[in-house]
Amino acid sequence: xxVRVIPGRLIETLAPxxxxxxxxxxxxxxxxxxxxASYALGWTTGADPHIAxxxxxxxxxxxxxxxxxxxxxxxxxxxxxxxVDDPFEQVPQGGPDxxxxxxxxHDDLPFIWWVIDRVxxxxxxxxxxxxxxxxxxxxxxxxxFATTEPVLLVSHDTDGIWQLIGTTSAxxxxxxxxxxxxxxxxxxxxxxxxxEPGQQATxxxxxxxxxxxxxxx
Numbered sequence: 001x002x003v004r005v006i007p008g009r010l011i012e013t014l015a016p017x018x019x020x021x022x023x024x025x026x027x028x029x030x031x032x033x034x035x036x037a038s039y040a041l042g043w044t045t046g047a048d049p050h051i052a053x054x055x056x057x058x059x060x061x062x063x064x065x066x067x068x069x070x071x072x073x074x075x076x077x078x079x080x081x082x083x084v085d086d087p088f089e090q091v092p093q094g095g096p097d098x099x100x101x102x103x104x105x106h107d108d109l110p111f112i113w114w115v116i117d118r119v120x121x122x123x124x125x126x127x128x129x130x131x132x133x134x135x136x137x138x139x140x141x142x143x144x145f146a147t148t149e150p151v152l153l154v155s156h157d158t159d160g161i162w163q164l165i166g167t168t169s170a171x172x173x174x175x176x177x178x179x180x181x182x183x184x185x186x187x188x189x190x191x192x193x194x195x196e197p198g199q200q201a202t203x204x205x206x207x208x209x210x211x212x213x214x215x216x217x
Contacts, residue, residue: 057094
């Protein structure tokens, strides 16, 4: 199926009262028949409630054109969506903001959920958001945990555990930390968040290409 998700700009600002970072990522969607949609997703570190947000717009300037708004929340060790009344972002392809009731009555709602699923699958910023939402934990070398060394090896082990290793080889005294905190420090890690269990990625230095291979851990 020829679906294109085209990530756009990422806006990062201090959250109100500087309790965290507000992140908003934008992009465009092109479906297999040329269907167009635009989207925004976002989350705020330190926010309560612990939810992420989505806006998806379709049909700008056409009858039925609208912008749909939803929240994404942790649910049974995964995540789920719910339509909301409160608008999140304005997006280019969108029209009037729909309430949750109006969105549920819209003929194109199944298409909107399908777009969101494809974005979560393909946009690396959505992977980052998902790990923040679910609180994914990782084993980190002490130097990576202390941010004194960059991450040069990311391993997604066959048991599902993520490992982050810097210049110093992994030892037995690894620390447990949230994966998203390390991505906050180095967003280039989003490039390898699609590693399947049993895969790892290495690089010589931050900013250089990642090389993928079977995990040795």
